[in-house]
Amino acid sequence: EAGVAQSPRYKIIEKRQSVAFWCNPISGHATLYWYQQILGQGPKLLIQFQNNGVVDDSQLPKDRFSAERLKGVDSTLKIQPAKLEDSAVYLCASSLGGGRRETQYFGPGTRLLVL
Amino acid sequence: AQTVTQSQPEMSVQEAETVTLSCTYDTSENNYYLFWYKQPPSRQMILVIRQEAYKQQNATENRFSVNFQKAAKSFSLKISDSQLGDTAMYFCAFQANTDKLIFGTGTRLQVFP
Numbered sequence: 001e002a003g004v005a006q007s008p009r010y011k012i013i014e015k016r017q018s019v020a021f022w023c024n025p026i027s028g029h030a031t032l033y034w035y036q037q038i039l040g041q042g043p044k045l046l047i048q049f050q051n052n053g054v055v056d057d058s059q060l061p062k063d064r065f066s067a068e069r070l071k072g073v074d075s076t077l078k079i080q081p082a083k084l085e086d087s088a089v090y091l092c093a094s095s096l097g098g099g100r101r102e103t104q105y106f107g108p109g110t111r112l113l114v115l
Numbered sequence: 116a117q118t119v120t121q122s123q124p125e126m127s128v129q130e131a132e133t134v135t136l137s138c139t140y141d142t143s144e145n146n147y148y149l150f151w152y153k154q155p156p157s158r159q160m161i162l163v164i165r166q167e168a169y170k171q172q173n174a175t176e177n178r179f180s181v182n183f184q185k186a187a188k189s190f191s192l193k194i195s196d197s198q199l200g201d202t203a204m205y206f207c208a209f210q211a212n213t214d215k216l217i218f219g220t221g222t223r224l225q226v227f228p
Contacts, residue, residue: 003159004159031214033214040220041220041221042119042206042208042218042219042220042221043160043206043216043218044218045215045216048214048215055214056214056215091160095214102214103162104162104216106152106159106160106161107159109159
């Protein structure tokens with residue numbers, strides 16, 4: 001079974017530029033999560049989708065971050081404009097359904113460096 | 116608000132020995148889940164073990180076991196017969212009445228030959 005795919009793996013941009021990350025969840029997984037992992041910290045949930053609807057985006061900085069999951073499969077996370085403090089690893093995860101019994105499977109992450 | 120604390124930034128252990136990683140959490144919820152995730156260098160995070168708060172029996176997965184003390188809000192991970200492949204960051208995580216995982220800051224474990 002293929003795992004969660006993410007691209008690109010690495011990205012370097014200058015502040016105020018825009019960047020987009022892509023995630024392809026495990027086939028058949030209805031729930032998709034984006035986490036931000038700043039160096040030295042644990043991952044923090046940015047947004048959760050159930051199919052193509054948003055379940056939780058309470059910690060997403062909506063003035064600069066946006067995310068979508070068209071057709072309930074792939075998802076993109078965009079930052080516009082980027083700030084220095086956005087330097088982090090962005091992790092995508094998916095689970096079969098929602099709910100606490102479901103294991104979240106993580107992708108390899110996209111490492112972003114903002115200069 | 117729920118919080119997860121891992122007080123050991125780094126740990127080391129010799130191959131074949133046993134090591135215990137600590138985790139404490141704070142919550143007013145009564146029903147929740149606790150997890151240990153492993154993040155090897157440059158590789159993706161994988162679930163090691165899960166504990167349901169209403170279960171008194173400690174979870175075990177092969178060489179990995181937990182010591183869950185609900186009253187003390189403590190959830191430690193014991194790795195027996197440590198192997199070189201156990202070298203990784205280990206994150207403790209909490210999940211209450213939503214799907215959101217709340218992670219600790221992690222413990223970097225180095226296994227030496």
